[in-house]
Amino acid sequence: MTILITGATLPNGDRTDLLIDRGVITETGSGLSSAGAARIDADGLTALPGLVDLHTHLREPGFEQSETVLTGSRAAAIGGFTAVFAMANTSPVADTAGVVEQVASLGAEHGYVTVRPIGAVTAGLAGKTLAEIGAMAHSRAAVRVFSDDGLCVSDPLLMRRALEYVTTFGGVIAQHSQDPRLTEGAQMNEGALSSELGLAGWPAVAEESIIARDVLLAQHVGARLHVCHVSTAGSVDVIRWAKARGIAVTAEVTPHHLLLTEQLVRGYDSRFKVNPPLRREEDVLAQRAGLADGTIDIVATDHAPHPLESKECAWDEAANGMVGLESALSVVQAAVVDTGLMSFADVARVLSSKPAEIGRLSGYDAAFEVGAHANLALYDPAVSRAFSTEQLHGKGINSPYLARTLPGQVMTTIHDGYATVRDGRLVDADEVADAAREAVARG
Amino acid sequence: MRHLLSTKGLTRDEAVMILDVAEDMADVAGREVKKLPALRGKTVVNLFFEDSTRTRISFEAAAKRLSADVINFSAKGSSVSKGESLKDTAQTLAAMGADAVVVRHQASGAPSVLAQSGWIDAGIVNAGDGTHEHPTQALLDAFTIRRRLHGASARGRDLDGVTVTIVGDILHSRVARSNVWLLTTLGARVHLVAPATLVPLGVGDWPVSVGYDLDDAIAGRPDVVMMLRIQAERMNAAFFPNAREYARQWGLGDERLALLPAASLVMHPGPMNRGLEISAQAADSARSTVLEQVANGVSIRMAVLYLLLSGASEGLG
Amino acid sequence: MTARLVLHQADIARALTRISHEILESNRGASDLVLLGIPTRGATLARRIGAILAGIEPNSIAPGSGTVGFLDVTMYRDDLAKNPTRAPSPTQIPAGGIDGKTVVLVDDVLYSGRTIRAALDAISDLGRPRAVRLAVLVDRGHRELPIRADFVGKNLPTSQSERINVRLTEVDGVDEVTIEGGES
Numbered sequence: 004m005t006i007l008i009t010g011a012t013l014p015n016g017d018r019t020d021l022l023i024d025r026g027v028i029t030e031t032g033s034g035l036s037s038a039g040a041a042r043i044d045a046d047g048l049t050a051l052p053g054l055v056d057l058h059t060h061l062r063e064p065g066f067e068q069s070e071t072v073l074t075g076s077r078a079a080a081i082g083g084f085t086a087v088f089a090m091a092n093t094s095p096v097a098d099t100a101g102v103v104e105q106v107a108s109l110g111a112e113h114g115y116v117t118v119r120p121i122g123a124v125t126a127g128l129a130g131k132t133l134a135e136i137g138a139m140a141h142s143r144a145a146v147r148v149f150s151d152d153g154l155c156v157s158d159p160l161l162m163r164r165a166l167e168y169v170t171t172f173g174g175v176i177a178q179h180s181q182d183p184r185l186t187e188g189a190q191m192n193e194g195a196l197s198s199e200l201g202l203a204g205w206p207a208v209a210e211e212s213i214i215a216r217d218v219l220l221a222q223h224v225g226a227r228l229h230v231c232h233v234s235t236a237g238s239v240d241v242i243r244w245a246k247a248r249g250i251a252v253t254a255e256v257t258p259h260h261l262l263l264t265e266q267l268v269r270g271y272d273s274r275f276k277v278n279p280p281l282r283r284e285e286d287v288l289a290q291r292a293g294l295a296d297g298t299i300d301i302v303a304t305d306h307a308p309h310p311l312e313s314k315e316c317a318w319d320e321a322a323n324g325m326v327g328l329e330s331a332l333s334v335v336q337a338a339v340v341d342t343g344l345m346s347f348a349d350v351a352r353v354l355s356s357k358p359a360e361i362g363r364l365s366g367y368d369a370a371f372e373v374g375a376h377a378n379l380a381l382y383d384p385a386v387s388r389a390f391s392t393e394q395l396h397g398k399g400i401n402s403p404y405l406a407r408t409l410p411g412q413v414m415t416t417i418h419d420g421y422a423t424v425r426d427g428r429l430v431d432a433d434e435v436a437d438a439a440r441e442a443v444a445r446g
Numbered sequence: 447m448r449h450l451l452s453t454k455g456l457t458r459d460e461a462v463m464i465l466d467v468a469e470d471m472a473d474v475a476g477r478e479v480k481k482l483p484a485l486r487g488k489t490v491v492n493l494f495f496e497d498s499t500r501t502r503i504s505f506e507a508a509a510k511r512l513s514a515d516v517i518n519f520s521a522k523g524s525s526v527s528k529g530e531s532l533k534d535t536a537q538t539l540a541a542m543g544a545d546a547v548v549v550r551h552q553a554s555g556a557p558s559v560l561a562q563s564g565w566i567d568a569g570i571v572n573a574g575d576g577t578h579e580h581p582t583q584a585l586l587d588a589f590t591i592r593r594r595l596h597g598a599s600a601r602g603r604d605l606d607g608v609t610v611t612i613v614g615d616i617l618h619s620r621v622a623r624s625n626v627w628l629l630t631t632l633g634a635r636v637h638l639v640a641p642a643t644l645v646p647l648g649v650g651d652w653p654v655s656v657g658y659d660l661d662d663a664i665a666g667r668p669d670v671v672m673m674l675r676i677q678a679e680r681m682n683a684a685f686f687p688n689a690r691e692y693a694r695q696w697g698l699g700d701e702r703l704a705l706l707p708a709a710s711l712v713m714h715p716g717p718m719n720r721g722l723e724i725s726a727q728a729a730d731s732a733r734s735t736v737l738e739q740v741a742n743g744v745s746i747r748m749a750v751l752y753l754l755l756s757g758a759s760e761g762l763g
Numbered sequence: 764m765t766a767r768l769v770l771h772q773a774d775i776a777r778a779l780t781r782i783s784h785e786i787l788e789s790n791r792g793a794s795d796l797v798l799l800g801i802p803t804r805g806a807t808l809a810r811r812i813g814a815i816l817a818g819i820e821p822n823s824i825a826p827g828s829g830t831v832g833f834l835d836v837t838m839y840r841d842d843l844a845k846n847p848t849r850a851p852s853p854t855q856i857p858a859g860g861i862d863g864k865t866v867v868l869v870d871d872v873l874y875s876g877r878t879i880r881a882a883l884d885a886i887s888d889l890g891r892p893r894a895v896r897l898a899v900l901v902d903r904g905h906r907e908l909p910i911r912a913d914f915v916g917k918n919l920p921t922s923q924s925e926r927i928n929v930r931l932t933e934v935d936g937v938d939e940v941t942i943e944g945g946e947s
Contacts, residue, residue, distance in 0.1 A: 190554075195648025199454070201554035201578030201620060204647060270562065271555030315533045315563075317553035319576065447848070463850055470835070470851045479888040484838040512838075601853065752838075757848030 011045035026420035052370030053085025053378030058303035065094025076115035078397030083380030098134035100142035114439025140172035236289035258334035273321030308399025508747035554578035584624035606633035614674030770940035778916030839881035876910035
């Protein structure tokens with residue numbers, strides 16, 4: 004399959020044509036032509052490297068009513084993603100080689116995105132004993148990221164051991180930083196608003212204290228630490244301090260923590276219930292500043308689909324989480340590009356090359372160079388659209404952006420040299436699966 | 447009024463109007479026929495996800511005095527007490543033609559969720575939601591204070607300059623929240639007294655003063671002292687060491703009662719823990735309004751149901 | 764839209780005096796008589812009639828206006844669900860109650876009769892009078908219920924598109940009755 008993209012604007016602002024053949028970029032420059040190639044006119048579109056999400060909940064196996072590998076992959080592709088890291092809190096938990104291999108192979112079979120499973124840190128996410136980290140690392144899924152996400156590895160000794168043990172396999176612990184005792188029953192950010200609304204508070208210190216402990220542990224044992232979904236201004240400060248001391252810590256922020264504040268909780272609309280919770284305006288601004296200055300390395304969606312009934316209830320009873328794959332790029336544009344804090348070159352870094360590097364995913368380090376893997380998205384930053392369930396392609400419709408206007412739209416996504424999104428619409432599942440098989444056969 | 451979800455959103459004039467209508471409703475209680483036909487043919491559902499016999503029978507009496515039909519729906523303990531049940535129950539009640547739903551729920555905001563859900567078109571009255579609000583309790587407290595202070599000439603008046611000290615578990619108290627907003631809207635000066643563990647974070651933004659010392663508060667000669675119920679489980683969560691220490695520091699015992707001006711009112715939303723937050727003598731003294739609060743509760747709830755259910759939907763507020 | 768003046772201050776005063784005499788005559792004096800005005804302007808009229816009665820028969824009327832009360836009928840209206848919510852006014856019954864008394868309901872305008880129907884229901888919840896009479900300043904016709912006034916200040920035939928405005932000094936700063944609208 005040969006694809007010729009004409010007139011695309013690269014993240015650095017250069018304009019170029021791109022010829023893609025057999026999964027790699029074979030030629031760049033202007034005035035390219037190729038007989039028989041499928042042509043895509045990218046005039047006015049920004050070409051971004053295929054986006055990589057280090058934090059996705061695909062729910063399969065076990066919670067297929069919320070999402071499956073297929074539906075989550077489709078949601079990812081329409082959002083411009085070509086690779087996602089699937090969190091371990093499935094049922095059974097991804098704590099053995101068998102589960103992670105199954106998830107990876109489902110992803111490969113569907114072909115919309117590369118699915119890299121994340122392994123659990125502790126068996127059954129129970130926080131008691133280590134999961135079979137070595138087996139998962141050496142499995143066909145080649146797991147490199149380990150996380151109990153949804154739960155914090157709160158036991159300091161267990162966390163220390165985990166940090167040390169994954170080093171053996173070149174892995175990283177992605178910590179969900181939440182002191183469990185300080186957040187028992189927590190429903191929203193703790194502060195004046197939670198007091199007024201009568202919702203149990205989730206204090207910033209419950210996140211910051213765990214991050215502070217973990218960076219010191221990482222320093223002590225010389226391991227890599229990745230901090231999931233940083234949400235408070237204090238956390239940004241702690242990470243900035245740790246990086247200044249040379250500690251090997253990386254951090255992510257979600258799109259929603261870059262845009263939304265706790266004020267949205269006021270109406271008790273459970274679409275805005277998420278963990279960690281939406282914080283204050285000053286926290287949002289601190290996330291943006293931290294992302295812009297590199298303290299926070301990446302944006303990761305924490306895409307967390309839930310069935311309708313998990314959200315159609317009282318706030319306390321509603322599930323935590325928001326879907327985010329479909330809206331991530333638009334939200335990032337709104338939060339940090341349109342506000343002048345970051346360029347699309349920065350976006351390419353925080354949503355593609357850097358998350359790939361943290362997750363040890365190859366093929367994302369030399370985007371748009373001849374010979375590079377053809378994973379990319381063509382994005383129209385000039386449009387603005389009313390975000391609705393029409394734009395959602397996973398099973399979950401628990402998006403906080405419904406009825407909002409968001410900038411930008413992904414027009415094309417190319418994964419492994421074949422299109423998964425064309426003219427702003429998902430390519431048919433059979434066609435994608437065929438193309439994926441072809442790509443595998445090609446090697 | 448379309449719904450009554452909180453006192454935060456009430457203006458002074460709306461609040462005074464509710465209290466004034468309640469005065470008229472209170473007159474009915476003294477008549478031969480204690481019933482008005484105003485809500486004939488209307489259906490009021492008491493939807494209680496949490497037990498509260500007192501509040502439920504108060505609403506029931508109120509609705510019946512206005513000739514409404516009353517359906518009591520206790521969702522607690524039945525198969526429907528979590529998750530989607532709120533939606534299912536609401537839709538069931540809508541199908542039954544409920545005109546107003548009085549909701550008591552353990553989750554803060556549940557009445558708001560119902561009011562905004564589109565599952566049911568009925569007027570929603572918050573009868574206590576989690577640790578958020580209990581607006582009719584605050585209204586009846588304000589009504590009780592106004593009656594005690596102004597008697598027959600209470601109509602049309604607010605609580606300008608009245609000093610109210612609220613003592614106890616502010617953090618978990620929906621009664622305290624509703625009273626803070628309502629009493630200050632009505633012009634009262636509210637002072638909160640509690641151990642620091644039971645003062646909500648961010649209370650600095652509230653229109654109140656805060657102290658930790660009950661003796662200091664009593665020395666300030668407040669017009670009203672409102673004692674909140676303290677729940678035993680708070681001890682286990684390290685909010686304070688034990689009942690004895692709590693009673694000594696923040697209980698309205700006989701000695702503190704003696705220091706309180708003779709004209710000061712002693713209020714308690716009930717049910718009381720005698721000997722813990724309030725002594726028997728304080729609860730039963732002439733200054734105590736505890737039983738009046740119960741009687742006034744019916745009048746206030748009549749007023750609220752009347753204002754919610756009479757009139758075309760675009761009516762007041 | 765122009766308003767036509769149909770009753771002046773003097774007309775109103777004369778009508779109330781005549782009504783007062785008629786009440787006394789039909790009741791054979793002022794004993795066991797209770798005037799219940801329907802707020803707002805009916806209450807004002809009841810007070811005035813009470814004062815006139817006290818002037819005519821000073822001996823049989825207790826000092827003050829002991830026999831004058833106010834009857835709010837809001838809760839008994841049959842159109843509660845069709846109009847914006849009304850805040851009720853206080854009902855005040857004279858200390859002696861209404862049991863065994865002759866109650867004279869006083870209102871400003873008699874129209875459909877629905878207000879009086881509500882008032883009759885309200886009275887029956889308050890006690891059992893010996894008789895209930897009705898006094899109105901203006902009867903404009905168009906009855907929808909089998910109700911008629913015993914004492915009428917002025918019969919004013921109107922069309923339903925017209926509007927009668929009764930203004931009284933205590934409430935409106937001026938004593939007058941005007942007609943507005945209609946196809947003139």
